[in-house]
Amino acid sequence: MTDLTHLSIADALAKLRAKSISAVELTQAYLSRIEQLEPKISAYITVTAERALKDAEAADQARASGDERPLLGVPMAIKDVLSTTGVETTCGSKILRGYVPVYSATAVQRLEAAGMIMLGKANMDEFAMGSSTENSAFQITHNPWDTDRVPGGSSGGSAAAVAARMAAGALGTDTGGSVRAPAAFCGVVGLKPSYGRVSRYGLVAFGSSLDCIGPMARTVEDVASILQVMAGYDPLDSTSMNLDVPDYHAALEGGVKELRIGVPREYFIDGVQPELQAAVQAAIQQFKSLGAEIVEITLPHTDYSLPVYYIIAPAEASANLARYDGIRFGPKIDKNDMWETYKATRGQGFGPEVKRRIMLGTYALSAGYYDAYYGKAQQVRTLIKQDFENAFETVDVIAAPVTPRTAFKIGENVNDPLQMYLEDVFTLPASLAGVPSLSLPCGRDQNGLPIGLQLIGRAFSEDVILRAAHTYEQSTEWHTALPAL
Ligand code: GLN
Numbered sequence: 314m315t316d317l318t319h320l321s322i323a324d325a326l327a328k329l330r331a332k333s334i335s336a337v338e339l340t341q342a343y344l345s346r347i348e349q350l351e352p353k354i355s356a357y358i359t360v361t362a363e364r365a366l367k368d369a370e371a372a373d374q375a376r377a378s379g380d381e382r383p384l385l386g387v388p389m390a391i392k393d394v395l396s397t398t399g400v401e402t403t404c405g406s407k408i409l410r411g412y413v414p415v416y417s418a419t420a421v422q423r424l425e426a427a428g429m430i431m432l433g434k435a436n437m438d439e440f441a442m443g444s445s446t447e448n449s450a451f452q453i454t455h456n457p458w459d460t461d462r463v464p465g466g467s468s469g470g471s472a473a474a475v476a477a478r479m480a481a482g483a484l485g486t487d488t489g490g491s492v493r494a495p496a497a498f499c500g501v502v503g504l505k506p507s508y509g510r511v512s513r514y515g516l517v518a519f520g521s522s523l524d525c526i527g528p529m530a531r532t533v534e535d536v537a538s539i540l541q542v543m544a545g546y547d548p549l550d551s552t553s554m555n556l557d558v559p560d561y562h563a564a565l566e567g568g569v570k571e572l573r574i575g576v577p578r579e580y581f582i583d584g585v586q587p588e589l590q591a592a593v594q595a596a597i598q599q600f601k602s603l604g605a606e607i608v609e610i611t612l613p614h615t616d617y618s619l620p621v622y623y624i625i626a627p628a629e630a631s632a633n634l635a636r637y638d639g640i641r642f643g644p645k646i647d648k649n650d651m652w653e654t655y656k657a658t659r660g661q662g663f664g665p666e667v668k669r670r671i672m673l674g675t676y677a678l679s680a681g682y683y684d685a686y687y688g689k690a691q692q693v694r695t696l697i698k699q700d701f702e703n704a705f706e707t708v709d710v711i712a713a714p715v716t717p718r719t720a721f722k723i724g725e726n727v728n729d730p731l732q733m734y735l736e737d738v739f740t741l742p743a744s745l746a747g748v749p750s751l752s753l754p755c756g757r758d759q760n761g762l763p764i765g766l767q768l769i770g771r772a773f774s775e776d777v778i779l780r781a782a783h784t785y786e787q788s789t790e791w792h793t794a795l796p797a798l
Contacts, residue, residue, distance in 0.1 A: 317342035318478035319795075322387050322535040325481060329376065329386045336376070336386030339481075340369035340430050343388045347432065347479045350798065353460060355452040356474040358393045359401055360433035368430045375428070383542055385428030390480035392471050393434040394441050395421050395526070396515040400431075404517050405439040405449040405467075408643040408662030418515025419550065420484060420526045420543040427542040432480055436470030439664045440634065441491055441519045443467050444736040447727055448666045455723070456498060457796040458762055462720040465495030468529070472499040475529050476796060482530035482539055488520045489622050490715075490740025492527035493752035497715035497765025500754045500794065502536045502782070503529040505740075507772045508747035509554035511540075512547030518633040520626040521552075523744050532792055533753060533783040537561035540775060556773060564776035565783040570604035572781060575708030579615035580739055586718040592756030592764040593714045596785065600712065603784055608708050612700040617693045618741040623734055624677050624690040625745070630667075631674025637662060669730065698746040705771045710781050714739050715752045715765035739767065749775045753782050754791040763791075 317339050320328065328334045344362050351357060365388065372386040391397060394404045396414035403409045417425065425431070438448035446454045446469025454469045456462040457477035464473040468485025472495030475483050485492040487505035496503025505527045513524055528539035541562065546555040576597055581590060601607050639645030639658035646657040663671070677686040704711060716736060726733040743750035748769055755766035766785070770778040786792050 318346050320481070321532045322481050322530060322538055323532065325387060330381070332376070336369040336372040336430065337366065339386060340365050340388045343432055343480060350477055350479055353455065353798070354457060354473050354477050354479065355454050356436055356470045356477065356479055357390065357433040358403055358405070358436050358451055358470070361400055361431055365430050365432050372428055372430065382428040383538065384424060386430060387428065388430045388432045388481050389424065390432055390435040390471055390474040390483040391421055392437055392468050392483070392485050394437055394486055394517045395484060396517065397421055397431065397434065400434060402434065402517070403451070404441070405437040405451065406663065406667070407450045408637045411644070412642065416515060418526070419512035419547045421515065423543045424484070424539070435468070435474055435483060438467035438469070439667050440517070440630070441467040441486055441488055442630070442666050442670055444490070444494060444733050445721070445726065446470060446495070447723065448664060450664055453723060456720045457798055458500065459720065459760065461722055462762070463498065463723055465498030465720060467491040469495045471529050472496055472501055472503065475499070475501045475531060477798060478795070482528060482535055485527055485529050486516060487525050487527050487744065488523045489626060489744045490737045492529060493715050493740050493750060493765070493767060494736065496529055496752040497763065498720040500763030500796070501529055501531055502533050502751070502753045502792070503527060504536050504540060504751045504775065505743065505749060506540060506544065506775055507749045509552055510749070510773060510775065511543050512550040512553045514547055514549040520629040521633060522629060523626060533779060533786050534562070534565060537565060537779050554773070559776045561776055561779055564780050567780055568604060569600055569781055569784045572605045572710060573608055573708040574600050574605045574781070575608050575610035575704055575711045577610050577612045577615070577704070577711055577713055579612050580713040584717060585714060586758065588756070588758045589714055589718060589764050593712070593766055596755040596766045597712050599785060599788060600781070603788060610704045610708060610711070612704060612742065614693065614696045614700050615742055618697055618745055619734060619738055621690045621693045621697065622737070622741040622745060623673070624686050625694065627670040627674035628677045628687050629674070631671045631678065634667065634671055666730070694745050697742055701746045701748055709770070710778055711769040713767045713769065715767040716740070719758045719760070719762040719764060743769045748772050749778055751778045751782050753786060755789070756791060
């Protein structure tokens, strides 16, 4: 093989361990690929080439002296919402331009401790608000399968980087679908872990009760390897769960016999792109032929997920974003008095979608409306969570589409926020319920664009959905296809 960027993380690690390639060679291959394709894709806000090569040299030296850390020498992209010591972290926003954190997010720090090489910070919708990465204040990321189309969002830079072989793997974050949807649009694997499985420390907050950090890669096995390193209790995040982390690698084997797979009727509805629906149905049939039992189920409160999410997420965002006032965080635009200064700073620092969310959230939380909106949304959220609990009494995994359609055209939704919100209908329920959910390639539409299959599991059963996903993946060819570019 000439181009090392074709290697999966597992294959790259095998070659690194056998010393048939070096971390410097592998990192150099990714950096060359970035140099070649970044003008076309714009996946990165910051490329940390020098640092990556230095880290790669150190990785090779460590390996020479017997170091066998699990990700030693693996080059990855990190979504720019994750704090990285000494490397600018913008969250895709002008308001954080120039902000250089003095600490790294626990997830990043654990990956680095395991030997990961950071290639750079991936583009994203501003503060992770969006479904297309068009809300980035800096650039539009292009879908590697068709550069006139969006990569999905908000972790579009991460997904595009992995699909275009500009990174071996990536971290994204998922508040309402932002790992799964871009993974689906770009034809890669993405996992939103259970809420509490991975520490949120150092993840710049959007919707704190929803935010999850998730791995993206070209195979299920690679996603399992990344999750393995970052999962587990962290005293710095009081919502991280003190639970044993299973051996996700060992969990991949065993097949899907005995597994009961639920097909929720609320996810197979009119308005979903027909080829997408057919591909997901075919994947479900594939599970059946692999020995799984297919059970039709109902998640009756599915319809409420969208309105509930678009109250709770903006409400939490409006509180979380109060700190960007030019005094605590962000550059200050000085005016004559405090209010003018405040308005100018926030008015120019935030893009339109972020302002919209702050206004929606502030309204939903205001005295007199709190009970009618936020309080009610929390009650309905409990019903959505109970839907999943009920379903998981009879099934082990739920199979569904990730998105209602494949990657749409750049610009198509930008003037219609409601249409943009509708793209999230199938990913929001698992986010509100806090359960793990994975997206993996299961087909292609008539334009050759990737289609994603969503597998949702019980809380903290990442091992089960990884096994189901791996079994399916190994029985099909979808994950081997790469965009032409
Ligand atoms: N598209 C959703 C939103 O705009 C989800 C974003 C996310 O998961 N970060 O809020």
